[in-house]
Amino acid sequence: MKLEVREIRKSFGDKEILHGISFEVENGKALGLLGRNGAGKTTTIRVLMDVFRANSGEILMDGRKFIPKEYKIGYLPEERGLYPMKKVLEQMVYLANLRGMGQREAKESGKAWLERMGIGEYAERKLETLSKGNQQKVQLAQTLICNPDIIILDEPFSGLDPVNSQILKDVVKEQIALGRLVIFSSHQMNYVEEFCEEIAIINHGQIVLNGNLREIKRSYGENRLTISAANYQPDVLEEKLEKEFSDIVKVVKKKKDYLILEGVCKGAKKRLLEMLAASDIDLEQTGNYEPSLNDIFVMKAGDEA
Numbered sequence: 544m545k546l547e548v549r550e551i552r553k554s555f556g557d558k559e560i561l562h563g564i565s566f567e568v569e570n571g572k573a574l575g576l577l578g579r580n581g582a583g584k585t586t587t588i589r590v591l592m593d594v595f596r597a598n599s600g601e602i603l604m605d606g607r608k609f610i611p612k613e614y615k616i617g618y619l620p621e622e623r624g625l626y627p628m629k630k631v632l633e634q635m636v637y638l639a640n641l642r643g644m645g646q647r648e649a650k651e652s653g654k655a656w657l658e659r660m661g662i663g664e665y666a667e668r669k670l671e672t673l674s675k676g677n678q679q680k681v682q683l684a685q686t687l688i689c690n691p692d693i694i695i696l697d698e699p700f701s702g703l704d705p706v707n708s709q710i711l712k713d714v715v716k717e718q719i720a721l722g723r724l725v726i727f728s729s730h731q732m733n734y735v736e737e738f739c740e741e742i743a744i745i746n747h748g749q750i751v752l753n754g755n756l757r758e759i760k761r762s763y764g765e766n767r768l769t770i771s772a773a774n775y776q777p778d779v780l781e782e783k784l785e786k787e788f789s790d791i792v793k794v795v796k797k798k799k800d801y802l803i804l805e806g807v808c809k810g811a812k813k814r815l816l817e818m819l820a821a822s823d824i825d826l827e828q829t830g831n832y833e834p835s836l837n838d839i840f841v842m843k844a845g846d847e848a
């Protein structure tokens with residue numbers, strides 16, 4: 544399965560919110576849709592789910608117009624839609640019935656998912672009597688009850704503590720391994736980093752970065768290296784490097800224990816190491832620099848941060 548989102552534009556009134564959003568995602572992979580508050584992630588997902596109609600652009604599945612109701616989709620919307628006064632399992636079964644699942648199958652699957660989420664004991668309780676995090680897990684169980692082929696999660700980690708986040712991470716990883724097509728929106732980079740092969744960063748309704756996360760990281764780290772010295776603190780080392788090696792490298796960032804350098808000439812890394820060996824700098828650590836997704840996100844979407 545390959546989902547292609549092409550040049551989606553969406554306006555509310557005369558204000559255009561999405562200015563030509565494009566990205567692709569295949570089954571067996573997860574796409575992390577990233578962006579700051581108000582960037583347009585939820586609007587994109589709603590267009591994808593046919594909640595909103597785009598002003599222009601198209602969405603294709605395997606080359607054909609994508610019609611959500613033709614697929615088994617597990618969609619966890621940003622606004623959570625369960626009934627607070629109803630019993631947990633009862634409403635899960637009811638909603639699964641509406642999605643075309645038989646009573647017995649829905650009950651079995653619902654129970655199994657609640658167990659998987661570690662909340663099997665709450666099946667007969669009213670939803671509103673559960674903690675916020677446990678209600679969130681019920682939502683997730685409900686999203687997955689019909690064994691969807693496409694899973695779309697809008698900020699699934701909100702309200703979950705680290706233990707519950709881990710359960711969800713494991714579940715998402717399992718679903719990816721089972722060959723599901725997974726899209727999820729978030730501004731929590733560490734989760735995205737753990738299981739998304741592909742990312743698309745939206746900023747002000749535009750895709751500012753899209754592609755394979757590993758390749759993106761590699762390209763951002765190219766020509767950069769980290770360095771620390773046993774005999775100089777980073778700020779002194781920075782001064783020294785700027786004074787003595789400014790024709791080879793420049794310091795791009797000073798961290799607590801090390802510096803991040805960028806080459807400014809051809810073969811900078813090799814030349815620097817040769818020069819360092821001949822200097823009084825006692826090299827403690829050096830290596831290729833690989834930015835975190837957070838660093839990349841701040842670079843691409845941190846304009847008003």
Ligand SMILES: Nc1ncnc2c1ncn2[C@@H]1O[C@H](COP(=O)(O)OP(=O)(O)OP(=O)(O)O)[C@@H](O)[C@H]1O
Binds near residue numbers: 555578580730
């Ligand atoms: N129904 C609507 N009518 C008018 N404006 C809307 C509507 N829905 C969203 N918007 C606007 O579209 C922009 C993008 O909102 P959206 O919810 O897609 O952002 P988001 O990236 O999901 O943000 P967050 O991380 O805060 O959830 C915002 O400026 C929002 O106010």
